[in-house]
Amino acid sequence: MKSNLFILALGILFFQSCSSFYFRANYKQANDLIYSTSRLQTKPFLKAHMQNGDVFILNKNWNIDSTQTFISGYGTQYDFNRKKIEEGSFYIVISNVALFETNNELINPEALNVGILSTVAVINVAINLFCIAQPKACYGSCPTFYLNENDNFHYADAEGFSNAIVPSMEYSDIDALKIVKPIGNEFNITMKNEALETHYVNDVKLYAFPVNENEFVFHTPENKFYLCQNIYNLTKAIGNEGDITTLLTNPDINERFSLSDNKNLNSKEELFFNFNNVSDINNLGFILNFRQTLMTTYLFYNSMGYMGNEFGDLFLKLEKDSTLKKKFDATTQLLGGIDLYTFNEKTKNWDLENTYNETGPIAINKQLIALKQKNYTSTVKIKLVLNKGFWRIDFAGLTNINKEVSPTILGPTSLLKNGKPNVETFATINNDNKYIISKPGNEFKFGFKLPSVDTKYALFLYSKGYYMEWMRKDWLKDKNLLKLRQMVYKPNRFLKREAKNYKKYESQMESIFWNSKIDTKSFSLYEK
Amino acid sequence: MKNRLITLIVVIVSISSCATIPNYLPIAKNIGSHPFGSFTNIKTVSNDLVSGELISVDSSEIIILTKVYNQLKVVKINIKEVKNVKLFYAKGTNYGWTIPLFSLMSITQGFFSILTLPFNLITTIAVTVNGNQMYSYQNMTVKQLKMFARFPQGLPSNFDLTLIK
Numbered sequence: 001m002k003s004n005l006f007i008l009a010l011g012i013l014f015f016q017s018c019s020s021f022y023f024r025a026n027y028k029q030a031n032d033l034i035y036s037t038s039r040l041q042t043k044p045f046l047k048a049h050m051q052n053g054d055v056f057i058l059n060k061n062w063n064i065d066s067t068q069t070f071i072s073g074y075g076t077q078y079d080f081n082r083k084k085i086e087e088g089s090f091y092i093v094i095s096n097v098a099l100f101e102t103n104n105e106l107i108n109p110e111a112l113n114v115g116i117l118s119t120v121a122v123i124n125v126a127i128n129l130f131c132i133a134q135p136k137a138c139y140g141s142c143p144t145f146y147l148n149e150n151d152n153f154h155y156a157d158a159e160g161f162s163n164a165i166v167p168s169m170e171y172s173d174i175d176a177l178k179i180v181k182p183i184g185n186e187f188n189i190t191m192k193n194e195a196l197e198t199h200y201v202n203d204v205k206l207y208a209f210p211v212n213e214n215e216f217v218f219h220t221p222e223n224k225f226y227l228c229q230n231i232y233n234l235t236k237a238i239g240n241e242g243d244i245t246t247l248l249t250n251p252d253i254n255e256r257f258s259l260s261d262n263k264n265l266n267s268k269e270e271l272f273f274n275f276n277n278v279s280d281i282n283n284l285g286f287i288l289n290f291r292q293t294l295m296t297t298y299l300f301y302n303s304m305g306y307m308g309n310e311f312g313d314l315f316l317k318l319e320k321d322s323t324l325k326k327k328f329d330a331t332t333q334l335l336g337g338i339d340l341y342t343f344n345e346k347t348k349n350w351d352l353e354n355t356y357n358e359t360g361p362i363a364i365n366k367q368l369i370a371l372k373q374k375n376y377t378s379t380v381k382i383k384l385v386l387n388k389g390f391w392r393i394d395f396a397g398l399t400n401i402n403k404e405v406s407p408t409i410l411g412p413t414s415l416l417k418n419g420k421p422n423v424e425t426f427a428t429i430n431n432d433n434k435y436i437i438s439k440p441g442n443e444f445k446f447g448f449k450l451p452s453v454d455t456k457y458a459l460f461l462y463s464k465g466y467y468m469e470w471m472r473k474d475w476l477k478d479k480n481l482l483k484l485r486q487m488v489y490k491p492n493r494f495l496k497r498e499a500k501n502y503k504k505y506e507s508q509m510e511s512i513f514w515n516s517k518i519d520t521k522s523f524s525l526y527e528k
Numbered sequence: 529m530k531n532r533l534i535t536l537i538v539v540i541v542s543i544s545s546c547a548t549i550p551n552y553l554p555i556a557k558n559i560g561s562h563p564f565g566s567f568t569n570i571k572t573v574s575n576d577l578v579s580g581e582l583i584s585v586d587s588s589e590i591i592i593l594t595k596v597y598n599q600l601k602v603v604k605i606n607i608k609e610v611k612n613v614k615l616f617y618a619k620g621t622n623y624g625w626t627i628p629l630f631s632l633m634s635i636t637q638g639f640f641s642i643l644t645l646p647f648n649l650i651t652t653i654a655v656t657v658n659g660n661q662m663y664s665y666q667n668m669t670v671k672q673l674k675m676f677a678r679f680p681q682g683l684p685s686n687f688d689l690t691l692i693k
Contacts (some may be wrong), residue, residue, distance in 0.1 A: 021668075021672045021675055022665075023559070023673050024676070026675050026680055044560055045560035047560075047563075047679075049679065049680060049681045051681070051684060051685075052684050053679060053683075053684040053687065055563050057561050057563060059561070076563075078563045080684065080687075080691075080692070081691070081692065081693045082563040082564055082678070084584040098681035098682075099681035101675075101678055101680060102560070103559050103560035105557065105560065106556050106557070106559070109556050109662065109663070110556075110621060110662075111657075112658075113621070113623060113655045113658060113659055113662070116651060116654075117623070117626060117651075117652075117655055118656055120630065120647075120648065120651050120652070124630060124634070124637075124644065124648065125642075127635075127637050127640050127644060128633060128636060128637060131636065131637050131640070228691045247657075
């Protein structure tokens with residue numbers, strides 16, 4: 001008990017005369033300094049703060065004599081202004097020392113920062129190497145349109161004329177936007193160039209249809225517009241992988257897609273849909289929200305790579321030779337669209353209704369096919385036949401078509417280029433013979449005035465033009481005219497032989513890119 | 529958007545490269561042999577900021593050697609007037625260069641840049657800020673603060689503060 005009290009008293013005394021904070025310790029008594037540093041294999045630098053304000057900084061071989069009268073060592077003496085007085089061996093009388101100071105060496109103080117930066121560097125280098133090895137995987141195509149100018153391509157509302165890769169292939173494209181009830185009658189849409197391409201935009205218009213509550217307007221692959229009501233949700237959807245109903249019940253960008261066949265890219269699959277309890281089986285239309293996977297981008301960029309340094313000549317040939325133009329996308333023609341079949345209860349056969357086909361992996365297309373077949377019970381059975389790994393489907397539903405409708409066509413009333421009004425560009429967009437030229441990074445904000453203020457509108461975007469893909473230096477080494485020839489003239493053989501290569505690309509790209517969404521923005525047919 | 533991003537990067541690089549930590553501080557491995565006091569930012573209750581070398585601390589006042597219009601001046605601050613203290617005992621490491629470098633790496637990543645650019649910006653800004661502030665303490669007691677002064681033992685008796693440089 002007595003000895004415990006003694007140790008406690010010693011401890012209290014020690015902590016009163018010695019204070020430490022992280023790496024630094026101060027000692028008023030030489031005894032404490034000896035006690036504290038006696039077990040250290042390497043002594044720290046010692047600072048002896050003198051009563052007159054000078055300081056001696058002794059390097060690691062200092063010693064205190066056995067009588068604790070003086071301290072000896074090699075170091076430097078500084079005055080109170082820290083001006084160096086002398087460097088050499090010193091014998092310092094301890095009674096003149098006001099305070100001793102030691103500092104422990106900081107061990108790897110930068111380890112955390114260096115660790116984080118190294119990890120980030122490794123990730124970046126890996127992605128850069130991937131982009132060098134697979135540049136076709138890292139870049140997009142065609143102009144993208146956004147209702148919210150701050151969105152990125154994950155949330156693109158439309159993409160224009162994806163197939164128009166040379167001037168003579170220019171065409172117009174219509175994409176469904178949302179049903180909106182804007183504040184006032186102003187409506188804006190932003191067009192961005194987010195790829196290494198030059199876009200030549202001849203026209204941008206807005207197609208507006210006034211709608212009442214619970215009315216919708218859908219457009220068909222033939223660009224007809226139908227006023228519809230009632231949305232019937234899927235009862236059951238089956239794919240090769242099993243039940244896919246939940247993936248297709250809501251338009252939530254939670255999409256169903258399959259991976260390509262590893263032996264032949266040209267391999268079909270079937271999806272079966274049941275709609276039970278359809279209350280009105282007259283004038284049915286099938287709605288599908290869909291987009292392509294990155295297979296199209298891969299094939300297109302491969303074809304450019306195969307052209308190598310003859311890219312310019314071959315594109316000129318493509319521009320002039322209408323036969324070649326028809327055959328150039330032979331592979332994507334073979335992969336085909338999404339064929340829609342309905343089950344005929346009388347003949348017990350599947351009847352082909354029509355085909356969805358819209359190029360582009362970025363914006364989701366929302367299209368309707370008016371069903372011709374009338375022999376249903378209250379259960380409507382639908383079959384989709386599509387190429388494996390080529391399509392992503394977000395939503396499938398049935399609706400009742402009321403009538404075909406025509407749009408009010410609106411031209412832009414204002415235009416901002418990269419955030420600033422641009423009179424010249426505005427004049428260009430209103431002139432059918434001129435083109436807005438959009439380079440990578442350009443943003444054009446088109447303003448429209450809707451016909452009336454307090455009306456809901458179903459809106460569609462009309463865009464017309466073409467784009468020129470930029471050849472990348474990295475692609476030149478891929479030149480292979482035989483492969484290009486095979487792609488154009490023997491697409492079936494090409495798709496078989498390319499299956500393995502695409503699998504490597506697909507497994508990396510599809511999983512990394514699309515699954516790496518930061519969050520899933522839900523959206524509906526109505527703007528929230 | 530692009531312009532805003534470039535502006536943001538320029539601002540961040542400027543901020544990170546003009547941090548107010550002075551050159552007289554040692555690098556981290558030399559803290560044991562550095563004869564001066566630590567650099568201190570003191571915010572007073574009247575929201576004045578006094579920055580400079582910590583000369584001495586006692587129970588009633590903190591003495592700072594500060595620079596006013598390029599002239600060195602000793603300032604005494606009553607302990608009761610102190611709102612907070614931030615102390616830098618070594619030079620931070622400037623990682624500001626990583627912000628443009630990693631942003632450039634993102635720009636060459638095509639589609640991926642939409643994810644990697646914000647990720648790279650957030651991590652490099654965080655590392656840069658952390659690097660600048662790394663060798664610093666806040667919310668110290670008077671006793672702890674005293675240990676980082678030029679005179680941790682207190683001012684020598686009859687000391688003329690006007691002689692301090």
